[in-house]
Amino acid sequence: MDLRFTPCPSSVPFVQAVVANRAGEIYELDEYAALGMAAGNLAPLATVETVPMSHGSELMRLPQRRPVVYNLRKHRVETLSEDPYSPGEPIYPVAVFNSPGYMVTRISAYEEQPDADYLPLFSYGAVGWSGEGFQSAAIQVDTEPRQDLRRMPREKILVGVRQMRRKMPKNRLRRHLENCALVYGCPAAKNFFLGRYEAPLPTSQSCNARCRGCISLQENTGIQSSQDRIKFTPTPEEIAEVALAHIAKIDRPVVSFGQGCEGEPLLAADVIEPAIRLIRKKTSAGTINMNTNASRPDILNRLFEAGLDSIRVSLNSVRPDGYSAYFRPRSYRFTDVIRSIDLAVLRNRFVAINYLNSPGFTDTPEELDALMTFIRQHAIHMIQWRNLNFDPLRYWQVINRIVPSGQPLGMERMFKTIAKRFPNLMHGYFNPPREKWP
Numbered sequence: 001m002d003l004r005f006t007p008c009p010s011s012v013p014f015v016q017a018v019v020a021n022r023a024g025e026i027y028e029l030d031e032y033a034a035l036g037m038a039a040g041n042l043a044p045l046a047t048v049e050t051v052p053m054s055h056g057s058e059l060m061r062l063p064q065r066r067p068v069v070y071n072l073r074k075h076r077v078e079t080l081s082e083d084p085y086s087p088g089e090p091i092y093p094v095a096v097f098n099s100p101g102y103m104v105t106r107i108s109a110y111e112e113q114p115d116a117d118y119l120p121l122f123s124y125g126a127v128g129w130s131g132e133g134f135q136s137a138a139i140q141v142d143t144e145p146r147q148d149l150r151r152m153p154r155e156k157i158l159v160g161v162r163q164m165r166r167k168m169p170k171n172r173l174r175r176h177l178e179n180c181a182l183v184y185g186c187p188a189a190k191n192f193f194l195g196r197y198e199a200p201l202p203t204s205q206s207c208n209a210r211c212r213g214c215i216s217l218q219e220n221t222g223i224q225s226s227q228d229r230i231k232f233t234p235t236p237e238e239i240a241e242v243a244l245a246h247i248a249k250i251d252r253p254v255v256s257f258g259q260g261c262e263g264e265p266l267l268a269a270d271v272i273e274p275a276i277r278l279i280r281k282k283t284s285a286g287t288i289n290m291n292t293n294a295s296r297p298d299i300l301n302r303l304f305e306a307g308l309d310s311i312r313v314s315l316n317s318v319r320p321d322g323y324s325a326y327f328r329p330r331s332y333r334f335t336d337v338i339r340s341i342d343l344a345v346l347r348n349r350f351v352a353i354n355y356l357n358s359p360g361f362t363d364t365p366e367e368l369d370a371l372m373t374f375i376r377q378h379a380i381h382m383i384q385w386r387n388l389n390f391d392p393l394r395y396w397q398v399i400n401r402i403v404p405s406g407q408p409l410g411m412e413r414m415f416k417t418i419a420k421r422f423p424n425l426m427h428g429y430f431n432p433p434r435e436k437w438p
């Protein structure tokens with residue numbers, strides 16, 4: 001990918017570039033500034049454009065790639081293959097996987113080496129060193145500590161696991177969530193056993209989309225899926241038992257279908273619809289939500305009838321070609337997704353979009369215009385600004401070829417433009433309980 005550099009006045013303080021060595025040790029390069037990337041656009045990371053790296057964020061060394069940095073002494077962009085202070089010592093780019101609630105504004109700057117493999121399914125935010133700590137190119141879009149690891153001590157999770165084992169010994173869904181919490185470290189499953197916020201209700205083994213970044217199923221792509229897809233279909237009784245246990249324990253509870261460890265929940269409506277009816281027969285409390293690709297408005301209508309309260313619709317773009325380039329729908333069209341959103345609004349359900357953002361595509365003038373038109377035409381209630389967990393260079397190569405776009409405006413500017421233009425629209429990262437709806 002051709003790289004274009006946008007210089008900054010030298011008076012602006014930058015964060016220092018950080019790299020990793022063979023052993024994975026991460027350190028700063030004194031006379032080099034960190035660069036941020038948005039498609040082929042590079043710019044130094046000014047300290048004011050970054051935030052202290054948040055707790056729970058993870059630093060990653062990027063294999064088969066070289067760091068692209070700014071040489072402050074020679075005033076030029078350089079791609080480094082070795083440590084400038086230790087000739088012969090290979091170095092690698094470093095990126096940050098920000099903790100939940102932080103939206104990436106720039107991607108770590110690097111170049112691929114020939115025959116490089118795909119990067120695993122994470123987001124690769126730009127990061128630098130301020131002299132006191134790591135600084136991340138991100139903005140906080142949600143302050144709720146729902147997935148703050150400091151509030152999820154393992155011993156407390158284990159107490160919850162034992163309680164739920166006694167309460168529902170035969171429930172396979174409870175057993176599945178135990179594995180998610182203790183083995184995969186899934187924060188949603190941990191919250192179920194901790195009795196906090198939102199509980200997950202994975203149900204579906206199949207999907208009618210083929211997202212390039214699907215975390216539960218990757219077929220012959222050379223990419224490792226992050227977790228295995230659920231291998232059974234829970235019964236309506238098993239689903240309702242887990243949901244009711246959570247609702248009974250929590251103030252303002254949320255229970256959600258559509259998790260990372262499953263396919264598309266709409267395709268499991270035959271168990272979800274009776275499960276929702278069982279829940280609503282026992283209680284009117286709590287928010288029953290579905291994270292979905294919204295591909296089937298007909299099925300959604302049945303679930304609203306049964307008592308589904310809210311939906312979160314995943315979109316990487318509001319432009320049909322941009323959407324299809326990533327979701328690769330099998331048996332539905334973008335227009336079906338739109339019909340589902342309009343139906344939900346018509347039926348007074350809460351509608352959030354799970355906006356999978358990638359600087360360099362999301363923040364282009366064309367996507368911004370399309371998003372503003374979309375919000376005007378479809379009265380959604382919230383945007384959840386989520387970082388796209390997919391190899392950024394490979395994503396730009398595909399999406400910018402299929403939907404050519406102009407120069408990125410910057411994610412922060414995009415966010416502020418939307419917030420100003422639509423003052424009643426909620427912004428965040430997590431599914432809000434109905435008590436927080438506008």
Ligand code: SF4
Nearest residue numbers: 207209210211214263
């Ligand atoms: S909609 Fe979800 S389950 Fe289906 S392919 Fe996309 S990420 Fe995977």
